[in-house]
Amino acid sequence: MSVKGMLTLLVFGAVAVAAEHVAVVRLTPNNVEKPNVTGNLELRQDSSDSPVKINGTIWGLRDGLHGFHVHQAGDLSNGCVSALGHFNPDKHDHGAPGDAVRHVGDLGNIESTNGVATVEILDNVISLSGRNSIVGRSIVVHEGEDDLGKGNHSLSLKTGNAGDRAACGVIGVLSPLDSWMPNSGTSFLWSSYMLILSASGMVIKF
Ligand SMILES: *[C@@H]1O[C@H](CO)[C@@H](O)[C@H](O)[C@H]1NC(C)=O
Ligand SMILES: *[C@@H]1O[C@H](CO)[C@@H](O)[C@H](O)[C@H]1NC(C)=O
Ligand SMILES: *[C@@H]1O[C@H](CO)[C@@H](O)[C@H](O)[C@H]1NC(C)=O
Ligand SMILES: [Cu+2]
Ligand SMILES: [Zn+2]
Numbered sequence: 001m002s003v004k005g006m007l008t009l010l011v012f013g014a015v016a017v018a019a020e021h022v023a024v025v026r027l028t029p030n031n032v033e034k035p036n037v038t039g040n041l042e043l044r045q046d047s048s049d050s051p052v053k054i055n056g057t058i059w060g061l062r063d064g065l066h067g068f069h070v071h072q073a074g075d076l077s078n079g080c081v082s083a084l085g086h087f088n089p090d091k092h093d094h095g096a097p098g099d100a101v102r103h104v105g106d107l108g109n110i111e112s113t114n115g116v117a118t119v120e121i122l123d124n125v126i127s128l129s130g131r132n133s134i135v136g137r138s139i140v141v142h143e144g145e146d147d148l149g150k151g152n153h154s155l156s157l158k159t160g161n162a163g164d165r166a167a168c169g170v171i172g173v174l175s176p177l178d179s180w181m182p183n184s185g186t187s188f189l190w191s192s193y194m195l196i197l198s199a200s201g202m203v204i205k206f
Contacts, residue, residue: 021128024174025041037061039117039119039141043171048130051122052126052127052134054122055120058167059116064145065111066111067108069086070140071083071087072084074136079168080165089132090104093157094148108146117141143165144163146160146161147162
């Protein structure tokens with residue numbers, strides 16, 4: 001194999017590992033009698049250990065703060081109720097996004113002004129791959145404010161007492177459209193490496 005060929009393999013291997021993952025969410029109203037809360041969100045992560053950036057817009061919420069969480073299930077067959085509770089693989093108490101003790105899904109509050117909430121969140125705990133992956137789960141926006149676990153209420157440490165679910169949506173794949181498995185990039189790099197070694201005449205014995 002030529003040097004150019006090896007470089008090409010190395011470059012493509014690195015790109016496969018560093019590829020940005022993008023997911024999307026379409027928020028739809030929980031209650032058809034209040035069919036007015038909708039939204040579009042986009043979630044981006046540069047690599048598996050980068051923070052996840054969430055941006056987008058939610059329309060129709062009353063003005064003020066609204067709890068915003070990743071819930072466990074991507075099942076909206078019974079509205080936002082079947083999304084179940086906050087995504088909490090570590091069995092922690094509910095908390096603020098910046099707390100050491102929080103649910104993985106605890107993303108705090110978003111704020112609506114004149115019926116429009118612009119969402120811009122950067123979070124280091126949720127991920128689009130691995131153990132804390134939120135792909136296939138759901139985002140729920142609540143009618144009330146999340147007290148971030150600091151309210152004097154029996155629900156504070158469970159849900160932040162954020163009230164009913166206003167809207168929800170499943171976190172789905174946008175790009176890349178091929179495998180999101182965390183090992184696919186690594187094994188590609190590894191096989192490129194082996195190929196280069198064998199092409200350059202080096203033999204490895206285990
Ligand atoms: C998020 O931001 C990107 C880049 O600025 C933009 O292209 C995209 O439309 C935004 N997504 C949403 C849902 O607002
Ligand atoms: C949403 O719809 C409900 C029921 O029709 C209404 O009471 C509420 O004011 C609406 N909210 C907004 C922000 O338009
Ligand atoms: C917390 O709530 C309880 C019961 O509602 C009340 O008796 C108590 O005074 C409250 N404490 C604070 C610090 O607000
Ligand atoms: Cu919630
Ligand atoms: Zn929580």
